Amino acid sequence: MPRGRRGGRVSALEGGPEGREAAAEQILLRGIFEIGRDSCDVVLSERALRWRPIQPERPAGDFQYDLLCKEEFIELKDIFSVKLKRRYSAKQQGSGTLLGITLFICLKKEQNKLQDSTLDLINLSEDHCDIWFRQFKKILAGFSNRPKSLKILLNPQSHKKEATQVYYKKVEPLLKIAGIKTDVTITEYEGHALSLLKECELQGFDGVVCVGGDGSASEVAHALLLRAQKNAGVETDSILTPVQAQLPLGVIPAGSTNVLAHSLHGVPHVVTWHVQPVDVCSFSTIGKLLRFGFSAMFGFGGRTLALAEKHRWMSPNQRRDFAVIKALAKLKPEDCEISFLPFKSSQDLQERESNRSLPLPLDCNEQWQMIQGQFLNISIMAIPCLCSVAPRGLAPNTRLNNGSMALIIARNTSRPEFIKHLKRYASLKNQFNFPFIETYTVEEVKVHPRNNTSAHNPEEEERPHETASENSFPWNVDGDLMEVASEVHVRLHPRLINLYGGSMEEMNDSKATCNCL
Numbered sequence: 001m002p003r004g005r006r007g008g009r010v011s012a013l014e015g016g017p018e019g020r021e022a023a024a025e026q027i028l029l030r031g032i033f034e035i036g037r038d039s040c041d042v043v044l045s046e047r048a049l050r051w052r053p054i055q056p057e058r059p060a061g062d063f064q065y066d067l068l069c070k071e072e073f074i075e076l077k078d079i080f081s082v083k084l085k086r087r088y089s090a091k092q093q094g095s096g097t098l099l100g101i102t103l104f105i106c107l108k109k110e111q112n113k114l115q116d117s118t119l120d121l122i123n124l125s126e127d128h129c130d131i132w133f134r135q136f137k138k139i140l141a142g143f144s145n146r147p148k149s150l151k152i153l154l155n156p157q158s159h160k161k162e163a164t165q166v167y168y169k170k171v172e173p174l175l176k177i178a179g180i181k182t183d184v185t186i187t188e189y190e191g192h193a194l195s196l197l198k199e200c201e202l203q204g205f206d207g208v209v210c211v212g213g214d215g216s217a218s219e220v221a222h223a224l225l226l227r228a229q230k231n232a233g234v235e236t237d238s239i240l241t242p243v244q245a246q247l248p249l250g251v252i253p254a255g256s257t258n259v260l261a262h263s264l265h266g267v268p269h270v271v272t273w274h275v276q277p278v279d280v281c282s283f284s285t286i287g288k289l290l291r292f293g294f295s296a297m298f299g300f301g302g303r304t305l306a307l308a309e310k311h312r313w314m315s316p317n318q319r320r321d322f323a324v325i326k327a328l329a330k331l332k333p334e335d336c337e338i339s340f341l342p343f344k345s346s347q348d349l350q351e352r353e354s355n356r357s358l359p360l361p362l363d364c365n366e367q368w369q370m371i372q373g374q375f376l377n378i379s380i381m382a383i384p385c386l387c388s389v390a391p392r393g394l395a396p397n398t399r400l401n402n403g404s405m406a407l408i409i410a411r412n413t414s415r416p417e418f419i420k421h422l423k424r425y426a427s428l429k430n431q432f433n434f435p436f437i438e439t440y441t442v443e444e445v446k447v448h449p450r451n452n453t454s455a456h457n458p459e460e461e462e463r464p465h466e467t468a469s470e471n472s473f474p475w476n477v478d479g480d481l482m483e484v485a486s487e488v489h490v491r492l493h494p495r496l497i498n499l500y501g502g503s504m505e506e507m508n509d510s511k512a513t514c515n516c517l
């Protein structure tokens, strides 16, 4: 961990736009500190802390001298804690000898990862440090959207059971440094987070953090949204416009795929104050809300998950590979009717509003489009679903909060062609560039399996949905198995939940790949 200087968002500012911006900023404090081994002229302004080594005067135009004196800086938003730095000796009583101030900062590393680091500002003067320390404290207190207290839900069973270690080794120490209070619940069974969040007291918490995989994160998001509807007195089974979740959700990825965390830009430790609104889907059937979630797969994706779940005793990678191979071996199209409401951008709506000569549709249903046939897979995704097996995302054309979902349909084709399509996800080539793939940008989708007998056919040697309940079809909703016998109606709800994003640890640094393809 770099201590002292040259750790950070340290760069030369002169000449560039940042340099000009810096000049316009109001200076709050200016003083001398030792940073690294240099005595530096340090300037604290509204947005950044800048420093430059103090050098004896040299003739103008000395190029080497200019290079040595290049200014370095960190942005104040990247400081997450400040402490007085003291040395304690065995004999000494009291608060120890003051050495200066330590700033705890986030450094941006490659691929959007953040790394925690420290910057020591050394000055032995109590008065000098006190002024600076209080100013840093004031600045930190001004970041009002940073959480002070978090409810943590930890799934000890995620992936290879590393969530507990990830949290206590990597996350909790940072939360402590940042002065964030925590209340941790280790979940004991599937659905524990949901039942806990239905009832528990959340007043006094600024956010909820889930340590686990996509299934856990999605369960917590679902629970927070259900809670919000209940608090607002909204009848969930007939909701068209659900109310927003009251608390933001943080995700510490410790699962197998970590699609949600990847899609939120991956990256280190929970000590983040960047919050972004994210679109959410609701899944309902015959007037009953099934759940909230971010993405779903029906057909091949659903069956693969059902098979993997049935083999939970295998290691996560093994069961995933096994399930993909088995689902491919028994590849079978689903006879479906898919209706969807194409996405109308706000521009479209404005144009329609301003051009009143355009005939308005007589019936809202007119806008619905319908396709039917034999489909190998249907994906419905509100977020891009980045993961190690699809670095560009399962739905690269959608965004976290663009108010639309991607509907990606794989029509029936030969097994080799379908495998070619799947393999493309791992590459940089366009995975949709196949005649049997269709993509749509939509607001709502209804998937109606037409021939329910295919869900359970005793004539067949083995049931095609051998892992699903009789007469029901397996859906993969955020990595969780959902079994539904009838039509599923998926609606997009723009910006329904806030997620802490932009600085979560990319635990999935592992080169997780699907070995079977």
Ligand SMILES: Nc1ncnc2c1ncn2[C@@H]1O[C@H](COP(=O)(O)OP(=O)(O)OP(=O)(O)O)[C@@H](O)[C@H]1O
Residues within 6 Å of the ligand: 154, 155, 156, 157, 158, 159, 160, 187, 188, 189, 190, 191, 192, 211, 212, 213, 214, 215, 216, 217, 219, 254, 255, 256, 257, 258, 259, 316, 478, 479, 480
């Ligand atoms: N103690 C527990 N024992 C068994 N299951 C649990 C427990 N706690 C939570 N669960 C359930 O485990 C399910 C899957 O967990 P999670 O998504 O965290 O891990 P994963 O499946 O390994 O990761 P991913 O979804 O990213 O592939 C969740 O639906 C959650 O409800």
